[in-house]
Amino acid sequence: MPDQIAYELSTRYTPYADDAAVLDLEQIASKSINAFDRPLASLHLALDPGHVGGIWADWEWRNFRISEEDYWIREGELVLEVAQRIRTRLTNLGAEVTLLREDYQPINPMNFIDYWPLAAAEKMPPTEPSFKSQLDHALKVRNRAIRLAIVRGEIAERARLVNEVIRPDVLISLHINAAEWPDGNRDQLVDGDHAHVLIFGCLSETELASPNQQVRLLEKLSNGSGTVEAQLGAALGSALIETTGLPASDYQGRNAIRIDPEVPSLWARNLMLLRLVDCPTVLMEPYITNSHSSYARIQKALRAREYHEPLPADDILVEYADAVVTGVLRAYER
Numbered sequence: 001m002p003d004q005i006a007y008e009l010s011t012r013y014t015p016y017a018d019d020a021a022v023l024d025l026e027q028i029a030s031k032s033i034n035a036f037d038r039p040l041a042s043l044h045l046a047l048d049p050g051h052v053g054g055i056w057a058d059w060e061w062r063n064f065r066i067s068e069e070d071y072w073i074r075e076g077e078l079v080l081e082v083a084q085r086i087r088t089r090l091t092n093l094g095a096e097v098t099l100l101r102e103d104y105q106p107i108n109p110m111n112f113i114d115y116w117p118l119a120a121a122e123k124m125p126p127t128e129p130s131f132k133s134q135l136d137h138a139l140k141v142r143n144r145a146i147r148l149a150i151v152r153g154e155i156a157e158r159a160r161l162v163n164e165v166i167r168p169d170v171l172i173s174l175h176i177n178a179a180e181w182p183d184g185n186r187d188q189l190v191d192g193d194h195a196h197v198l199i200f201g202c203l204s205e206t207e208l209a210s211p212n213q214q215v216r217l218l219e220k221l222s223n224g225s226g227t228v229e230a231q232l233g234a235a236l237g238s239a240l241i242e243t244t245g246l247p248a249s250d251y252q253g254r255n256a257i258r259i260d261p262e263v264p265s266l267w268a269r270n271l272m273l274l275r276l277v278d279c280p281t282v283l284m285e286p287y288i289t290n291s292h293s294s295y296a297r298i299q300k301a302l303r304a305r306e307y308h309e310p311l312p313a314d315d316i317l318v319e320y321a322d323a324v325v326t327g328v329l330r331a332y333e334r
């Protein structure tokens with residue numbers, strides 16, 4: 001590879017200049033890919049940029065900034081860029097990559113009106129006949145209906161699309177984590193920053209008692225997705241920790257469990273998307289958006305994009321994409 005690059009530099013790119021004084025050939029070689037080498041040629045990967053972003057970010061409770069001079073942090077928008085970066089890189093390596101969304105719009109064709117009866121059934125009707133209490137009730141139902149459309153209905157539709165239309169080999173769902181606000185105080189950043197990945201598992205007793213959950217558990221147990229999830233999850237989990245330098249997240253309580261002592265960043269958890277998707281699915285949860293370290297890096301990343309500046313060397317979204325590409329290559333490179 002370095003010989004090839006040296007040849008191209010001397011005959012094409014820098015024929016009349018001393019490239020050795022400026023360029024490190026070994027370093028370029030280590031980052032280059034051979035256009036004819038397509039190690040992922042047989043892989044069809046779907047990428048789910050988690051959430052929606054845009055005008056929906058508020059309804060998703062995925063929209064915050066610490067001060068008015070800062071950029072809004074919207075998970076759905078950040079992970080869409082990460083997904084697009086991953087698609088470019090993996091497509092170059094020969095994979096077929098399908099994104100579940102390309103903009104800040106829900107893919108769920110149903111809107112909140114469709115969820116109105118469901119939402120109304122959840123909210124106690126007003127006890128007083130006053131106009132104010134009727135209005136309060138209607139607003140509560142509307143808010144719940146929007147949440148059902150934009151969160152639960154959206155996840156269900158994404159799972160349906162993957163299972164019935166896209167039918168990829170694997171799905172990777174991209175998220176960025178956030179921590180509970182200290183004392184509910186939404187202008188105070190937290191100290192800890194960490195990363196993990198999730199695969200399906202860890203059903204509670206109540207969940208296991210539900211017939212729908214039983215059906216999904218049986219499907220996931222018998223369709224062979226579990227082994228691939230464990231392997232791809234381990235590859236992505238270790239690549240994530242190495243690339244970001246962050247410690248592995250820790251779950252307290254019984255809603256998640258570590259399944260591989262070698263990979264402390266890999267956890268099993270019964271999340272709706274992980275349960276509903278038939279094919280092997282891994283959900284990424286790097287960074288804590290409201291931590292001092294990641295908040296500053298995201299602000300820097302957004303500023304560079306707004307002013308069309310060169311991206312910072314430690315750009316957080318590029319780093320995220322790097323981690324996923326490394327993990328996928330480790331799991332699938334032949």
Ligand SMILES: [Zn+2]
Nearest residue numbers: 050075175176
């Ligand atoms: Zn998320």
